[in-house]
Amino acid sequence: MRAVAVVIPAHDEEALIGLCLASVTRAVAYAREREPGLVATVVVVLDACADSTPAQTRRWPVETVEIVARSVGTARRIGVAHALATLDARPEDTWIAMTDADTVVPRDWITHQLDQMDAGIDLLLGTVRPVFADLSARHAAYWRATHHRGRPPGNVHGANLGIRASVYAAAGGIPDLVEHEDVALVRATRALGARERASDVHEVETSGRFTGRTPAGYAAFLERVHVWIDVPSLAAPGA
Template sequence: MSPSRITHALVVVPARDEETLIGRCLDALDRAVASVRATHPQVVVRTLIVADACTDDTEGIVRSSGTAELVVSDAGRVGAAREHGVRLGLASFGRIDPAEIWIANTDADSAVPDNWLTHQLDLADEGTDVLVGTVRPDPADLTAEQDAAWLATHERGRPNGHVHGANLGLRASAHLGAGGFDAVEEHEDNLLVRRLQDAGAAITASDSAEVVTSGRASGRTPGGYAAYLARTL
């Protein structure tokens, strides 16, 4: 049986105190959504930024963007914030078959490429249930030695399959069937993909739409990507 074609796409971005980087994230998402409207005009796209326990001007910046929609959360846990955005977004689509909805996830300290969402939609229409995309730390945040060390372990065309919430896409039916994101402080992305692997979901690892994310050494969660960079670089 052929896979259900995607008719609706939901972009969900949790954000906590990201006033310095959320503008870059929003601009990149605008370009990615514009690409979908040019190449996949039949797909309805909705973008939700989930401002989670923010104490800075993240909410104000999103409100003034004019494109992304603001959702406010006080959970203080990225897994809970991400799932809150997913559930609200899916509810807004009404009775659409979840197999026809694609959920694209990224982070507020990240910038997606223009082909980020179109690439995911194309894979979904070919039968992919889960897209595990690559990320790279912003070279501007690294020393030359750190950037060289990162590049030495990442060969183009050979995605390593590491799971990053900054570049993760899922068919809504797969997401719901696996129970969604756990309401945890970190690793909600890995936990969900592990359950999907166990359930036999069609998972594709790809570096064709790599996301640039912050290379900061101190992140918003104790064991997230910033901690990984601090350990490895």
Template sequence: MSHRTIGAVVIVVPVHNEEVLLAACLDSIETAISNVDIPCEVRVVLDACSDGSADIAARYAFEAMGIAANAVGVARSRGVASALSMFSRMPSDQIWIANTDADSTVPANWLTAQLDLAASGTDVVVGTVRPDFNDLDPNHQDLWLRTHFAGAPNGHVHGANLGVRASTYLAARGFSGSTEHEDVRLVESCRQVNATVTPSDAAEVVTSGRFTGRTPGGYAGYLREQSRAVHDALPYLPRVEDHC
């Protein structure tokens, strides 16, 4: 599939001690890349890793960067800057930045879906994310299915499935160097520069369903909050603390 409005893609994956899940993530990115016919530059940003994540990243033809920031916002920012430098002669409005997380797997149409939206004029794609149901007990899986509906993306921002045109990213001054919510802040900044923001579930990303994540909040925090809110209404459900 050709995408004339976008000439290159930057893909950034921040990693902090994800030796168990990283290979599946990178495998899925390889598949997504195979479905586009434009250059893709991947950065695997190993941030303060003390496990075997670096060894796993070394198996792939992606550039891995080692940093010691212990901050996902810094990891994303440095990865984007490094990858964008490879396309310095290309207009920034023709470069697409696709973001995901190391504990996530992207679908085969992840890039093509975002590029289709970019071709229609979208500057930011806020993609949906769902937890890996293998990580949830039946009650929490049922809760998820009762509160999320196909074809009705809720617009929640998740760094595990976030695409942005490079010109918009730069105008919004990029990711903040924070330990969490850098994705939400970026989208807020994009709105402030009048970017076209499109929620989409056309290429839903599957991410870890753990309740204790690598950042204080993040997606694990989102799952905890959802579980606690429903427990207040349905006290027969097990408390989230039982799953941490």
């Protein structure tokens, strides 16, 4: 028997959490159709939420954990620990799939990761694309021109990151960081010599907002690119 644990940190995501959980629920159902014996759990970690995110989350077939850490690293770490404690499978047969509450995953998001697990991969770096409707036309065109299907760059995104549970444990797990917790985990995993692969087959779609929930997350990256592309005077030296 093998298992998959989906972990999603959430802080005040009432506008987007429903779309996220709808897509994750569909991906879990699709994986179970293909593999009836698959054990799966979805854990949403509600971190210091002051809006309706908790109420909306509980409408879905997921586990919830409430914390007040205001730290995405802590939220992911607690979520993984909670998920693994509920699964009755060996760590080497358990896959951890991470995403974010402002992200929509494709139907084959889990099945593709399990295929990589079957191929001996321990760490999977998935690609992320922004919601183009949230961007300017120039920004969206730039993204399309610089991202080519079949050539994943191997960037680290907590919104699309998968890892074998035994390797996760050996790497020390996700550290309690308010940002770049995903990068720290990947660095520790690489130090172990784990088998790694980058893939855009299971690419996810993340909000194109410029104000995110972490200081240096995907939203901050999009804002920097936007300033550089659409407001060149602000990006110029000395501006």
